[in-house]
Amino acid sequence: xxxxxxxxxxxxxxxxxxxxxxxxxxxxxxxxxxxxxxxxxxxxxxxxxxxxxxxxxxxxxxxxxxxxxxxxxxxxxxxxxxxxxxxxxxxxxxxxxxxxxxxxxxxxxxxxxxxxxxxxxxxxxxxxxxxxxxxxxxxxxxxxxxxxxxxxxxxxxxxxxxxxxxxxxxxxxxxxxxxxxxxxxxxxxxxxxxxxxxxxxxxxxxxxxxxxxxxxxxxxxxxxxxxxxxxxxxxxxxxxxxxxxxxxxxxxxxxxxxxxxxxxxxxxxxxxxxxxxxxxxxxxxxxxxxxxxxxxxxxxxxxxxxxxxxxxxxxxxxxxxxxxxxxxxxxxxxxxxxxxxxxxxxxxxxxxxxxxxxxxxxxxxxxxxxxxxxxxxxxxxxxxxxxxxxxxxxxxxxxxxxxxxxxxxxxxxxxxxxxxxxxxxxxxxxxxxxxxxxxxxxxxxxxxxxxxxxxxxxxxxxxxxxxxxxxxxxxxxxxxxxxxxxxxxxxxxxxxxxxxxxxxxxxxxxxxxxxxxxxxxxxxxxxxxxxxxxxxxxxxxxxxxxxxxxxxxxxxxxxxxxxxxxxxxxxxxxxxxxxxxxxxxxxxxxxxxxxxxxxxxxxxxxxxxxxxxxxxxxxxxxxxxxxxxxxxxxxxxxxxxxxxxxxxxxxxxxxxxxxxxxxxxxx
Numbered sequence: 001x002x003x004x005x006x007x008x009x010x011x012x013x014x015x016x017x018x019x020x021x022x023x024x025x026x027x028x029x030x031x032x033x034x035x036x037x038x039x040x041x042x043x044x045x046x047x048x049x050x051x052x053x054x055x056x057x058x059x060x061x062x063x064x065x066x067x068x069x070x071x072x073x074x075x076x077x078x079x080x081x082x083x084x085x086x087x088x089x090x091x092x093x094x095x096x097x098x099x100x101x102x103x104x105x106x107x108x109x110x111x112x113x114x115x116x117x118x119x120x121x122x123x124x125x126x127x128x129x130x131x132x133x134x135x136x137x138x139x140x141x142x143x144x145x146x147x148x149x150x151x152x153x154x155x156x157x158x159x160x161x162x163x164x165x166x167x168x169x170x171x172x173x174x175x176x177x178x179x180x181x182x183x184x185x186x187x188x189x190x191x192x193x194x195x196x197x198x199x200x201x202x203x204x205x206x207x208x209x210x211x212x213x214x215x216x217x218x219x220x221x222x223x224x225x226x227x228x229x230x231x232x233x234x235x236x237x238x239x240x241x242x243x244x245x246x247x248x249x250x251x252x253x254x255x256x257x258x259x260x261x262x263x264x265x266x267x268x269x270x271x272x273x274x275x276x277x278x279x280x281x282x283x284x285x286x287x288x289x290x291x292x293x294x295x296x297x298x299x300x301x302x303x304x305x306x307x308x309x310x311x312x313x314x315x316x317x318x319x320x321x322x323x324x325x326x327x328x329x330x331x332x333x334x335x336x337x338x339x340x341x342x343x344x345x346x347x348x349x350x351x352x353x354x355x356x357x358x359x360x361x362x363x364x365x366x367x368x369x370x371x372x373x374x375x376x377x378x379x380x381x382x383x384x385x386x387x388x389x390x391x392x393x394x395x396x397x398x399x400x401x402x403x404x405x406x407x408x409x410x411x412x413x414x415x416x417x418x419x420x421x422x423x424x425x426x427x428x429x430x431x432x433x434x435x436x437x438x439x440x441x442x443x444x445x446x447x448x449x450x451x452x453x454x455x456x457x458x459x460x461x462x463x464x465x466x467x468x469x470x471x472x473x474x475x476x477x478x479x480x481x482x483x484x485x486x487x488x489x490x491x492x493x494x495x496x497x498x499x500x501x502x503x504x505x506x507x508x509x510x511x512x513x514x515x516x517x518x519x520x521x522x523x524x525x526x527x528x529x530x531x532x533x534x535x536x537x538x539x540x541x542x543x544x545x546x547x548x549x550x551x552x553x554x555x556x557x558x559x560x561x562x563x564x565x566x567x568x569x570x571x572x573x574x575x576x577x578x579x580x581x582x583x584x585x586x587x588x589x590x591x592x593x594x595x596x597x598x599x600x601x602x603x604x605x606x607x608x609x610x611x612x613x614x615x616x617x618x619x620x621x622x623x624x625x626x627x628x629x630x631x632x633x634x635x636x637x638x639x640x641x642x643x644x645x646x647x648x649x650x651x652x653x654x655x656x657x658x659x660x661x662x663x664x665x666x667x
Contacts, residue, residue, distance in 0.1 A: 086318050093252040093315045097307050099273050100280045101351060102146070103172070103233050104153045104300040107214045108161035110137055113154055116212050117141050120186045121174055122229075126151060127363060133489070135159075143229040147360055150230050150280035155300070163214065166296025168344075170285055171209070171217035173232025179206045179222040186210045197222075202261065214298070227278055233302060234283040237344045238291035240267055243284050246343055247271050250319035251304065256281060265289075293344075301339075301347040305356060310555065312350045313338040325349075328545040334474040335359050336546075428454055430566070430601075431461060433648045433662065438597055439464045442561035445591065446470070447549055447584075448568035452480025452542075456487065458564075459542045470547040480544040488539060550580050550587070559593045566662075569632065570603035574611065574618035578627045585640050589667065598642070598665040602629045636665050643667065 107113045117123040118141070126140040135158035142151030152172075176182045179197045186193060194217065195209035206222035219232065237243045247253045253271040260267040265288035272281035282302070306312045309327040316323060316338075324347065325339035335355040341347055431454075439462035446455045449469025459467050471477055550572060565588065572580045588598055605628050612622035627635060636642045642665040 089311055089315050089318060090249055092308075092311055093249070096252055096312070097305070097353060098252055099305050100150045100233075100282075101303040101305050101356065102140070102142075102151045102153045103302050104155065105216065106155050106157065106160070106163050106298050106300065108156070108163065109213065110139055110154060110156035112213050114139055114141065116189070116191065117152070120189050120191055120210075121182075121218065122176075123152070129363075144227075147357055150228060152230065163298035164294075164296035165215055165298045166294040168236050168293030168295045168346075169216075169299040170234030170236055170283070171219045171232075172230070173219045173221055173234065173283070175221050175223040175226045175229045175231050177222070177224065179208050179220045182220055183208050183210065201264070216298075223277065228280050231276065231280050232283050233280070234285060235344075235346055236285045236287065236290075236293050237346075238286070238293070239343070240269055240284060240286035242343050244269050244271065246319055246321065247282065247284075250316045250321050250340075250342075251348070253282065295345065301349055303349045303351055305353045306350045307353055309336045309338040309350050309352055310553070313340070316340045326543075328468075328543060329355075329474075329477060334477065334546050428457065430454070430662065431457060434458070434462065434599070436462050438462070438562050438599070438664075439467075441465050443559070444468070444562045444564070445560045446564045446566075447588075448566065448571075449480060449544060450476050452476075452483050452544055454564075454566070455480065455544070456484055456538075456542055459538060464541055466541055466543075469542075469544045470549050471544070472546060472548045474546045477544050477546045484539070484542055484544075550576060550583050558591070559596075560591055561593055561596050562599065563588050563592060563596070564599045566599070566601040567603060569600070569629070570608060570611065573625060573627075574608065574621055575615075577621045578625060581627055582635075585636060589640050589642075592667045594667060596667045598636070598667070600632070600636075600663045600665060602632050602663070605629050633663060641667075 114125055114128075118125060123141040123143060126142055126146060128137070128139045130137045137156045137158075139154045139156075140146060140151055141154065142149050183193055183197055192211040193208065194211055195207070197206055197208040197220075199205065200207050208220045210218050210220065212218065219234070221231070244255055244258075248255060248271070251271075253273060256270040256272055256276055258267065258269045267286045267288075269284045269286075270276060270281050271284065272279050313323050313327045320343065322341040323338060324341055325337065327336060327338035329336050335358070336352040337349055339347065339349045439458055441463065442465055444458065444464050444467040446458070446467060446469040449455045449471045452469050455467055455469035458464060469477075469480055471480070565584070569581065569584070572584050576583075592598065608622060608625075612618050633645055637645060644666045646664045646666075648662045648664060
């Protein structure tokens with residue numbers, strides 16, 4: 001029997017180029033080492049595809065079964081490790097492009113606080129947004145644009161006028177050219193001065209302390225002109241050396257200076273991503289003999305920019321930090337984040353640098369301007385329409401018709417579930433043949449989730465422990481979060497209207513949940529009266545991620561009990577060839593726990609003929625495909641290593657062409 005064996009093991013992922021038939025050197029043997037996927041396809045859209053029937057092609061069986069037997073492969077080729085070494089990850093942290101983005105905390109009167117910061121501290125109101133349906137408002141203030149300066153994000157939660165600052169939070173530092181003048185201005189505006197201007201103990205720098213209306217302390221430091229006036233965040237810790245080691249290794253910060261003051265029994269350490277006079281820094285304070293503090297519920301977190309949230313999360317875990325939000329995109333957006341706690345429980349959120357800049361770009365136009373602009377454009381269009389001759393209307397109609405003929409070369413159809421279901425069918429018929437034991441209490445992965453409707457329904461009906469839907473089309477991921485948020489809003493309206501908190505939906509880069517500028521109202525999240533709601537549980541269970549699944553690196557130490565791959569194989573096959581298909585199957589095997597199952601719904605060969613002309617890449621790959629769908633079952637059993645397979649016959653109810661067998665493979 002011809003058997004496929006691995007050559008040199010890959011540290012990234014098994015590739016067809018690293019696999020070769022053992023008898024490839026003899027006459028008539030088939031060598032697969034020469035196969036190489038077209039590298040011009042940089043991203044593959046894992047969206048749900050089109051139809052499937054039972055009539056598979058058989059050309060590949062003639063090519064691969066010259067002896068009438070199924071080829072074999074050493075299954076451990078599908079189990080190659082993808083995890084980078086700890087040394088490489090920690091070394092990467094040092095090279096990562098990081099900076100402090102903003103600090104997040106809660107206030108009881110937003111307008112009052114904005115007035116104090118702008119009139120007394122000279123800050124600018126950069127932007128403000130109100131989310132009435134989620135009952136919170138955000139305001140961003142600072143001394144320069146968010147894309148280049150460290151700023152403050154204030155959050156006001158409707159009806160909450162007071163918070164407990166606790167004893168762990170210290171103060172914010174603001175550099176000013178004349179501390180005395182600033183203090184006089186604060187006094188004139190009715191502000192509270194807790195330390196009059198004067199040299200710092202043991203030094204020459206003139207400082208003063210003032211309090212804002214909510215009791216947050218600000219240290220005023222007299223300095224010359226600086227590009228970063230908002231220059232410090234001081235937090236108290238129970239073990240300074242432990243904290244320094246963590247922030248150096250996990251966060252990639254530099255220890256700028258350390259000063260011990262035995263007379264007053266405290267030690268401070270300044271850490272950051274550049275010199276104190278040009279960058280915002282983190283000031284950690286250790287008071288002799290004090291190892292625990294009350295953090296209260298007012299201060300939320302610091303946000304840090306990074307080039308890769310996935311590697312960041314891995315580094316944090318290696319250094320003993322706790323990940324409170326696994327890396328991935330924000331609900332409804334494509335901004336990737338991860339959140340963590342340091343050894344003292346201080347929270348930080350890392351935000352993808354490119355995604356953060358995109359978010360700022362999207363947030364720049366004001367809502368008022370957009371509404372007035374839309375209204376003006378509507379009136380202008382009405383006037384112009386009355387003046388246009390009929391032939392211009394015809395040209396516009398032709399342009400609209402062209403737009404309707406949009407091509408989806410990766411199967412990422414916008415109205416996929418409209419195609420999939422019949423007019424009289426509300427529930428996807430596939431749900432009727434799925435078994436509860438595949439999902440109940442299990443960690444699940446849905447590859448090519450499209451708009452997430454199936455993912456959400458599986459979570460609702462079968463009570464998964466967790467389910468992640470991945471799709472490389474960011475628009476479909478946004479659609480998926482839109483459906484999830486809509487479902488939760490509907491449930492909230494029926495149960496506890498007006499009592500919804502943004503923390504019930506997820507978490508963002510700055511303490512919110514479905515949005516990068518959301519509310520960091522963590523006390524609501526932890527409250528027993530809110531945490532038990534059905535919508536909170538569903539949000540904790542379901543998540544979505546924008547990901548190029550075939551070409552992305554496996555998440556470290558992450559495995560699943562059940563993986564769904566529904567109407568996806570054709571699009572991988574057409575856009576990435578046989579190599580991409582084997583990579584998909586191998587990666588699924590690696591990500592499954594022992595005893596796990598793969599629910600596979602492959603498209604038939606005849607549907608390839610219908611779709612192979614969607615792009616030049618698909619057209620070229622189509623001519624060279626060897627592994628036709630008829631062979632998938634044998635490849636997964638004999639080559640990849642699955643133990644058994646069962647063929648489930650779907651029930652009627654789908655539109656024509658969507659009634660198809662579903663194969664369930666057991667690892």
